Amino acid sequence: xxxxxxxxxxxxxxxxxxxxxxxxxxxxxxxxxxxxxxxxxxxxxxxxxxxxxxxxxxxxxxxxxxxxxxxxxxxxxxxxxxxxxxxxxxxxxxxxxxxxxxxxxxxxxxxxxxxxxxxxxxxxxxxxxxxxxxxxxxxxxxxxxxxxxxxxxxxxxxxxxxxxxxxxxxxxxxxxxxxxxxxxxxxxxxxxxxxxxxxxxxxxxxxxxxxxxxxxxxxxxxxxxxxxxxxxxxxxxxxxxxxxxxxxxxxxxxxxxxxxxxxxxxxxxxxxxxxxxxxxxxxxxxxxxxxxxxxxxxxxxxxxxxxxxxxxxxxxxxxxxxxxxxxxxxxxxxxxxxxxxxxxxxxxxxxxxxxxxxxxxxxxxxxxxxxxxxxxxxxxxxxxxxxxxxxxxxxx
Amino acid sequence: xxxxxxxxxxxxxxxxxxxxxxxxxxxxxxxxxxxxxxxxxxxxxxxxxxxxxxxxxxxxxxxxxxxxxxxxxxxxxxxxxxxxxxxxxxxxxxxxxxxxxxxxxxxxxxxxxxxxxxxxxxxxxxxxxxxxxxxxx
Ligand SMILES: Cc1cc2nc3c(=O)[nH]c(=O)nc-3n(C[C@H](O)[C@H](O)[C@H](O)COP(=O)(O)OP(=O)(O)OC[C@H]3O[C@@H](n4cnc5c(N)ncnc54)[C@H](O)[C@@H]3O)c2cc1C
Numbered sequence: 001x002x003x004x005x006x007x008x009x010x011x012x013x014x015x016x017x018x019x020x021x022x023x024x025x026x027x028x029x030x031x032x033x034x035x036x037x038x039x040x041x042x043x044x045x046x047x048x049x050x051x052x053x054x055x056x057x058x059x060x061x062x063x064x065x066x067x068x069x070x071x072x073x074x075x076x077x078x079x080x081x082x083x084x085x086x087x088x089x090x091x092x093x094x095x096x097x098x099x100x101x102x103x104x105x106x107x108x109x110x111x112x113x114x115x116x117x118x119x120x121x122x123x124x125x126x127x128x129x130x131x132x133x134x135x136x137x138x139x140x141x142x143x144x145x146x147x148x149x150x151x152x153x154x155x156x157x158x159x160x161x162x163x164x165x166x167x168x169x170x171x172x173x174x175x176x177x178x179x180x181x182x183x184x185x186x187x188x189x190x191x192x193x194x195x196x197x198x199x200x201x202x203x204x205x206x207x208x209x210x211x212x213x214x215x216x217x218x219x220x221x222x223x224x225x226x227x228x229x230x231x232x233x234x235x236x237x238x239x240x241x242x243x244x245x246x247x248x249x250x251x252x253x254x255x256x257x258x259x260x261x262x263x264x265x266x267x268x269x270x271x272x273x274x275x276x277x278x279x280x281x282x283x284x285x286x287x288x289x290x291x292x293x294x295x296x297x298x299x300x301x302x303x304x305x306x307x308x309x310x311x312x313x314x315x316x317x318x319x320x321x322x323x324x325x326x327x328x329x330x331x332x333x334x335x336x337x338x339x340x341x342x343x344x345x346x347x348x349x350x351x352x353x354x355x356x357x358x359x360x361x362x363x364x365x366x367x368x369x370x371x372x373x374x375x376x377x378x379x380x381x382x383x384x385x386x387x388x389x390x391x392x393x394x395x396x
Numbered sequence: 397x398x399x400x401x402x403x404x405x406x407x408x409x410x411x412x413x414x415x416x417x418x419x420x421x422x423x424x425x426x427x428x429x430x431x432x433x434x435x436x437x438x439x440x441x442x443x444x445x446x447x448x449x450x451x452x453x454x455x456x457x458x459x460x461x462x463x464x465x466x467x468x469x470x471x472x473x474x475x476x477x478x479x480x481x482x483x484x485x486x487x488x489x490x491x492x493x494x495x496x497x498x499x500x501x502x503x504x505x506x507x508x509x510x511x512x513x514x515x516x517x518x519x520x521x522x523x524x525x526x527x528x529x530x531x532x533x
Contacts, residue, residue: 043531044533067525069525074518319453346451358444360450360451373443375437375443395460396456
């Protein structure tokens, strides 16, 4: 009987997995023994990291998205529909259009959503750059601020040892704000205050979620006259007074509150009922080595929706995807799942508007910070504008 | 000239007049790059190359190698077909229309035509994907 592999989510994780899956299983697909299906709720594919650049007027919408169908190899059966319910124990899922699909293997790569509404006052008074429209609103403010204070907060998920989306983004954008204001000639009239919560995954009282990077940050910030403060966990925001309050009992006023807001899994994943995450955040309980959903060996999880202590980043998907493909291909052909994810993530951090810093780490080894360079910046620009799409197509 | 095969310490290497002369030459050659801080870019490029080597892993190599093989396969197959077709066409008298239509009796010619039609179909499907612009979401 023909086996069906369903991949849910046409973001970076799902797209590269669909393309590389049909390539890996080329023979079985030609013999009509296997079908690979991608279900996504949007006909568009967004290059999400570019939302960050939208906040700095560096990207147009047409440049940061492609039609999903044009990114897929023709062997992938692409369906635009929204999964509303996962029935993991019956190996079946239901979609908004009323259809249901049975599968032999499932890959869930539905990402995560910013949830500023989870902190009182944040949705009204705060800004962020994790989606297109909010990033555009932030751009409008950054373009026009003449004096005052830009206050930066970072919120971690309540589930222990789960990071927020793209760990380095708050630092990247803080440095970009500094440079933008210098270019605009208003930096001496605008204070930038970067704060970090008391608990960041396993660390306490740091400025970043990894120790080595945390240690070099004070110097980087001081060199640019960026003020910083540890131990500020955003509890609530008073939109009228424009004051942010922390659970540690501190208060800070602001003209712009640039936040990394709370995040959560998408509704269908939360409602599947298998998550053990705190506060209904919905992260899928994932085997950190095989990437199988705990208790459901024919389901694999990747990207932002997992409960692993690893960065919620495209660089994680890039390393998780081959493990999942290998395990499914091995299981189909030999009944074994030998491939193992070692927690590896690669990225090129955007350090200010022009410089870049390549970085990589895994479960055992933290990032070793190196000096940001223009060459690194050029690499990042090349990735943003071209290599990303080759990665989605499964070529890199 | 440095000809000794046994290891020498750094001071001894630098004391060699030929080495010192070579280094002096090199420093002079590098002066514009050093003074203009342009050598920094070269060092950064080296450092980025080293980063890339550290970041590259087995899966990346596999994907790049596969992409390379696919490109080579496409070029190789097209090259073989071109070479053989052009040799036959060049070495024969131009066929009459009747001779040409009789070529269709050859199943491989029909397979080739079928291939071209399939290729056009695949191109058409890809063009159709480009044609429609979905609504904004
Ligand atoms: C501002 C910003 C900067 C970033 N910078 C970096 C960076 O520099 N480097 C880096 O590596 N990463 C970065 N990231 C993170 C990176 O974008 C994400 O980690 C990555 O997109 C996660 O991939 P994913 O496949 O898990 O989810 P996504 O890419 O979010 O894709 C999820 C997909 O699932 C679809 N979907 C959701 N629910 C359903 C449903 N119920 N049914 C069907 N389809 C559904 C969505 O439409 C979407 O297409 C950044 C992210 C942001 C927002």
